[in-house]
Structures are given as C-alpha cells and as structure tokens.
Amino acid sequence: MPELPEVEHAARCLRTWLEGRVVLKAEAADTRIFRGADRRAFARRLAGRRLERIDRRGKNLLLSFEGGVGVWSHLGMTGKWVRRAPVATGAARERAPSHSRARLRLDDASVLHYCDPRLFGRIAVHEGTPLAELPEIRALGPDPLLDGIDAGALHDKLSRSARPIKVALLDQAVLAGIGNIHATEALFRAGIDPRRPGNRLDRALVEQLALAIRASLDHAFVINGPGEIAYLSEGGHVQNDFLIYDHAGEPCPRCGRTLAKMTQAGRTIAWCQRYQT
DNA sequence: ACGGATGTTCGCGC
C-alpha cells in the first residue's frame, strides 16, 4: 500500500486514534517485523505510556511516547495499522484482523493492530534518542509534503549521478516518500523518458519534474477529498485512479499511443514512448 | 495456475 500519501493517511489515523491515549498493553507476535531485541522491547517498554506525538518522514511513521520511548514503523509493501473499536459488554469478542502482527491495547478499550501479510514492514523501539535523529531517518532526503521540493537542490542532487531518473526517484535519499507509483506518474506528467540519466536533466526540466511530483502526490489526496485516500478505505478496496501506473498496453491519455512497459532496477514502469522524451 | 505486486536489503560480478 504505502507511498507517501498512504503513509500520511496512516499517520493522521494514528493521531486520531492515539491522541492523549495511554497504552495499557503491547503485544507482538514473533515475526521478522521485529529485529533483534525489538519485539521484547515493544512488549515491555510501552505499557503505561502516553502518546506524545506522531510524525511522518517519507514512508516512515514515528510514534513518540512519554519517557523518551519511540516506535519506528515502516509499512513495507503490505503493512497497515487497523483500529478495532471497543467491544460492547456481553457482545461476542471481535475477531482480530487477518495477519495482525502486533497490537496496542489502549485505555479507551480500543485495540490498534499492525497487520502485514507479507512481513516486509518493520517496527523498532528506541529509547533515549529522538526518532528524528536516527541515522536511517537523517539519511532521508527532503519530504515533498513537509519540506516542499526545492528544484535547485533536487537538480544538484540529481546531477551527481548518471543513473536513470526513474531509479533516482526511488532513492529515498533524493526525495523521501516517492515509490514506484508516483515515480511512474510524475515522469509521465513531466513528459520525461524514465531512462534519461538523472544528471542530464537541466534545471528547467527538474523544475517541471518537481511540479509533476507534487501534482501526482496531491492527486492521491484529492481523489476522495482532503485528507481522505480512496484506496486506503477500511474496506481495503484499491481504487486505481492513476494516469498510467498499471495501465501498460492501454492508450496514452495524452497522445493515444499504446503505453509501453519496461523494467528498471527490478521495478516495472509504464510509459509513453512518444510523449515521454 | 501462474505471474506480478505499493519496498528494502543483501550478495555478487564487473
């Protein structure tokens, strides 16, 4: 599920659910979502703690609890946080959502489940160090929503490597939060051939690309109105409202030519061989 | 039934 807009949506949901709440109990199944001692730390260090704040950097969720305990959550490919509302007294106990890998029982009797069928996500627990200062967070490039996209800075960064622009856009150190969908969409919107070396985009074209990235991300938020993302709805249905992502073989929305498909860095991309140059 | 999927990391070869 998760690129920047979905993770932003998850952050907003978690803020609503966890605002002012205290964790009564934290539980975690033994999966590779947790590495090293993180599973035990998750279960042991969170009980009794009140949420302080939730931040998002790129695709990373940062949950800060009082007492300097932080939970870092990355959704991988199929991770999501799901809330189970309190069950009425006497009512049948609600079934846990499928693939629940970790749970936070809160003081309003709700339960937040971290669900992740493919186990590509990660959860880690940190004490003492503010999450934003972790090396993996510091290594992230600017976040398009939090920091905006500075075309000059992006041009500088892209000029340092000849790798294809599509590959550069997937690098979280270039921009934090762009994934395969929005890289595909933004390159189409900007009319750029995904194979073009990043260091051969001139400043004006990078400006165009920056606007295209922003437009592509904004579109995901606009689908269902402000703050709502259709394909993240509770029912879990995916609304494919993308211009060309997953539309290879269909006509280009701009010129009608059949959209091509290729693989770069192990990821597939749809693109228009006439319109993107 | 088979192929591919929104992400990241690691090992290998050049």
Next chain:
DNA sequence: CGCGCGAACATCCG
C-alpha cells in the same frame, strides 16, 4: 569504490 542486477522476503489477487 560505485554501479547494476537479481534474489530474497510471504501472501494475495486477478
């Protein structure tokens, strides 16, 4: 050292 490639992870969906 840098880069590119493929595999790996585990499950679901069309």
